[in-house]
Amino acid sequence: MSLMPSIINGASMGAIYGLIAMGLTLIFGTMRVTNFAHGAMLMLAMISAYSIWAVTGINPYLLIIIIGPLMFVLGYCTQMFLIRPVLRAESDKNDPIGVLLLTAGFSIVLENLALMIFGADYRMAQTSFSNTVFTFGNSSLSAPRLFGLIITLGVSALLWVFLQRTEPGRQLRATGQDRNTAALMGINSEQTFAVAFGISCALLAVAGLVLLPFYYVSPSVGGVFQTRAFIVVVLGGLGSVPGALVGGIIIGLIETIAAQFMTASVTSVLIYLVFLIVLFVKPSGLFGTKLD
Amino acid sequence: MKKALAMVLALAMALSLAACGGSSGGSSSSGGSSSGSSAPAASSGSSSSTPAAPSGGGEKVDEILIGNLLPLSGTAASLGKIGQQARDMAVEEINAAGGIKSMGGAQIKMIYADSKGDSAEGVTQTEKLITQDEVQLITGCYQSGVAMASTEVAERYQIPYFVPVPSDDQITARGMKYIFRLAEKTSWRNRDQVAFIKDMAEKTGTEVKTWAIVYESSSWGQGALTALQKYIPEAGYEIVLEEPYNTGTTDLTPVCLKVKEANPDVVLMVAYVSEAALMTNGFIEQGVHPKAFIATSGGFADPTYFDLVGDNCEYFFDISTWEPDVNRPYSEETNKKFTEKYGYGMNAEAVKAYSAMYIIADALERAGSTDPDAICAALAETNLTEGPQQMYSSEIVFDETGQMINAPLVISQFRKVDGKMSRVSVWPEAEARPGWSAEFPYNK
Numbered sequence: 167m168s169l170m171p172s173i174i175n176g177a178s179m180g181a182i183y184g185l186i187a188m189g190l191t192l193i194f195g196t197m198r199v200t201n202f203a204h205g206a207m208l209m210l211a212m213i214s215a216y217s218i219w220a221v222t223g224i225n226p227y228l229l230i231i232i233i234g235p236l237m238f239v240l241g242y243c244t245q246m247f248l249i250r251p252v253l254r255a256e257s258d259k260n261d262p263i264g265v266l267l268l269t270a271g272f273s274i275v276l277e278n279l280a281l282m283i284f285g286a287d288y289r290m291a292q293t294s295f296s297n298t299v300f301t302f303g304n305s306s307l308s309a310p311r312l313f314g315l316i317i318t319l320g321v322s323a324l325l326w327v328f329l330q331r332t333e334p335g336r337q338l339r340a341t342g343q344d345r346n347t348a349a350l351m352g353i354n355s356e357q358t359f360a361v362a363f364g365i366s367c368a369l370l371a372v373a374g375l376v377l378l379p380f381y382y383v384s385p386s387v388g389g390v391f392q393t394r395a396f397i398v399v400v401l402g403g404l405g406s407v408p409g410a411l412v413g414g415i416i417i418g419l420i421e422t423i424a425a426q427f428m429t430a431s432v433t434s435v436l437i438y439l440v441f442l443i444v445l446f447v448k449p450s451g452l453f454g455t456k457l458d
Numbered sequence: 459m460k461k462a463l464a465m466v467l468a469l470a471m472a473l474s475l476a477a478c479g480g481s482s483g484g485s486s487s488s489g490g491s492s493s494g495s496s497a498p499a500a501s502s503g504s505s506s507s508t509p510a511a512p513s514g515g516g517e518k519v520d521e522i523l524i525g526n527l528l529p530l531s532g533t534a535a536s537l538g539k540i541g542q543q544a545r546d547m548a549v550e551e552i553n554a555a556g557g558i559k560s561m562g563g564a565q566i567k568m569i570y571a572d573s574k575g576d577s578a579e580g581v582t583q584t585e586k587l588i589t590q591d592e593v594q595l596i597t598g599c600y601q602s603g604v605a606m607a608s609t610e611v612a613e614r615y616q617i618p619y620f621v622p623v624p625s626d627d628q629i630t631a632r633g634m635k636y637i638f639r640l641a642e643k644t645s646w647r648n649r650d651q652v653a654f655i656k657d658m659a660e661k662t663g664t665e666v667k668t669w670a671i672v673y674e675s676s677s678w679g680q681g682a683l684t685a686l687q688k689y690i691p692e693a694g695y696e697i698v699l700e701e702p703y704n705t706g707t708t709d710l711t712p713v714c715l716k717v718k719e720a721n722p723d724v725v726l727m728v729a730y731v732s733e734a735a736l737m738t739n740g741f742i743e744q745g746v747h748p749k750a751f752i753a754t755s756g757g758f759a760d761p762t763y764f765d766l767v768g769d770n771c772e773y774f775f776d777i778s779t780w781e782p783d784v785n786r787p788y789s790e791e792t793n794k795k796f797t798e799k800y801g802y803g804m805n806a807e808a809v810k811a812y813s814a815m816y817i818i819a820d821a822l823e824r825a826g827s828t829d830p831d832a833i834c835a836a837l838a839e840t841n842l843t844e845g846p847q848q849m850y851s852s853e854i855v856f857d858e859t860g861q862m863i864n865a866p867l868v869i870s871q872f873r874k875v876d877g878k879m880s881r882v883s884v885w886p887e888a889e890a891r892p893g894w895s896a897e898f899p900y901n902k
Contacts, residue, residue, distance in 0.1 A: 171715050171718075171744070172712065172715055175711045175712075175715065175744075176711075176712070179708070179709045179711065183708075287762050288731055288732050288735065288762055288766055289762070289765065289766070290735060290765065290766040290767075292765075292768045296768070297739075297742070297743075297768070297769075297770065299743050299745070301745075306743060306744050306745055308743040380739065381736075382732055382735055382736070382766060384732070386706075389706075390706055390707075390708050391708060394708055418709075421708075421709065421712060422709070422711060422712040422715070424712075425712030425713065425715075425716060426712070426715065426716055426719065429700075429701060429702050429703075430701060430702065430703040430704075430707070430710075430712055430713045430716070431675045431702045431703055431704045433712070434704065434707070
């Protein structure tokens with residue numbers, strides 16, 4: 167039995183898990199806030215992209231021009247108007263439970279709004295390349311998954327360059343390391359948080375558009391990916407962007423390869439098992455620093 | 459004070475009834491209690507049946523009350539509504555044609571009760587239908603769970619209960635005397651899926667040996683697996699892969715790859731609509747190429763399924779009990795009439811509900827009485843081969859457990875008709891859409 171088809175397909179799906187997890191890890195790394203509305207925001211990106219696609223029929227990847235900035239603004243505003251007041255009120259506490267509840271509540275609001283407007287039906291964008299399949303030897307990979315893999319790798323590289331080489335990127339990292347010291351150096355931490363939130367949502371816009379040509383859209387689609395994203399973030403190391411990508415690919419590979427040796431309903435148990443082992447052996451995750 | 463009095467009276471009544479039941483045989487006790495309870499109804503001037511002295515032939519009755527338990531609110535409300543509309547249309551037709559002639563043209567009156575799709579509420583509403591509305595017969599239910607619970611009540615009160623839709627095998631497996639079920643048993647669908655493949659393989663001279671079963675891991679999928687583990691080996695085939703997956707999983711590609719590796723002749727699928735779509739697209743993407751794909755209704759029969767998968771599902775088979783294009787008497791005209799009346803077409807459940815009213819009317823006609831035991835006896839002797847219920851099945855006969863013995867299952871194939879994917883009935887050949895036959899083996 168050849169494992170090549172499993173490896174190729176698992177890596178392509180895993181890269182998308184990684185892309186979704188990147189936004190989550192960025193918010194956590196900068197703000198120390200776990201965003202429970204992450205899945206719902208992915209759903210929002212997918213539904214709005216689907217709606218525009220259904221009317222215009224243009225290539226979904228081009229929609230990044232519209233959905234990307236829209237999601238950035240949504241993320242920016244969420245931080246500015248929803249999270250900032252709660253974060254301020256809880257600034258003297260060690261673990262801000264209020265923000266967790268706020269994001270969880272926000273996800274319920276978003277999902278029910280989507281149910282009201284979009285309905286509970288499942289839809290899928292049947293694009294011109296949705297059914298194109300590339301064959302390498304005995305393995306097949308559909309065009310949307312291959313493009314998804316390429317786009318994900320490209321966007322991760324861009325994000326890495328942004329964080330390492332640009333001034334706003336340095337500010338993000340500095341705030342993540344120590345927000346008080348960063349503030350003393352003249353960095354506006356609230357502004358930085360809002361930018362982090364905006365970038366996180368823009369990454370979700372990319373992930374949503376990558377999923378659109380081969381995955382179904384429904385108000386419940388966020389929950390499907392959110393659990394995976396949380397595991398990936400902890401596995402890769404809280405706050406680590408390369409960790410999210412590598413963690414995502416690892417989860418995708420485990421899921422696909424293990425399914426060839428055991429029933430598919432058991433592989434999710436295996437994923438949690440690997441997750442627990444990593445927590446035991448290296449609690450900071452694969453790429454985490456000892457400081458966390 | 460009043461409360462205490464009421465309690466004493468209730469206690470006295472219960473005692474007297476118990477004494478009555480103890481002193482006489484089972485059937486006469488039911489007769490006694492039913493005449494006792496109808497007396498106050500008549501004196502209060504209610505419009506319910508006026509029990510005349512039973513004469514030799516049939517009694518003269520103005521109205522026959524039939525209780526209907528349906529999920530009219532809750533998640534299955536839309537399904538309850540279409541069931542109600544189908545029943546109403548049948549009853550209108552029966553009443554307009556002169557009602558129940560052996561009872562002097564008695565009219566059927568429907569009394570609806572809302573089960574909310576909940577077993578406990580179903581039990582309460584069934585009690586209410588029997589004790590307050592004093593119906594002569596109960597029909598209905600959509601969910602098997604509600605049917606299991608509410609039929610217990612009817613059996614206890616010895617009131618006939620006609621179940622048109624729920625398909626759980628257990629409903630008619632409990633030795634109850636007053637329960638009749640029109641729907642097929644769940645396991646019969648799996649039996650007929652296997653029978654269909656066997657028939658096609660023999661007719662086309664295709665060699666079929668191995669099966670893969672891909673099923674969702676909850677009770678529905680598990681039930682199908684149990685039935686298939688019986689029927690597939692019985693037909694001389696081998697199951698090479700049993701693959702469960704969890705509903706709500708992110709990616710089904712691993713499952714599709716596994717099926718490809720097992721390389722079976724037949725792929726049998728049990729899925730809700732989201733996984734049905736992921737699975738269909740995954741099989742095509744990965745180039746899985748068996749001799750047949752066969753689905754078990756559910757997600758594959760969902761109206762949105764074709765939009766989700768496009769042409770990928772071409773030549774897949776699915777099983778159901780009725781299709782709008784099925785070649786059966788009365789099917790086309792009844793569906794047309796229903797569509798004109800309510801603005802949308804019938805589904806398999808509506809057809810079962812509609813047919814049920816004609817079968818009940820036939821039994822009432824032969825019983826010539828509203829006595830529950832007489833109706834029960836008439837239902838048990840049903841042998842109907844003529845009438846609008848032929849759109850469901852050409853011959854209605856019940857076995858000793860009250861189960862309708864002819865499962866009118868139909869296999870449809872997803873085919874392009876005028877450039878659009880449609881469900882085309884292909885098997886049994888006598889009921890196929892005229893001019894169409896099954897494309898077997900799968901050759902896309």
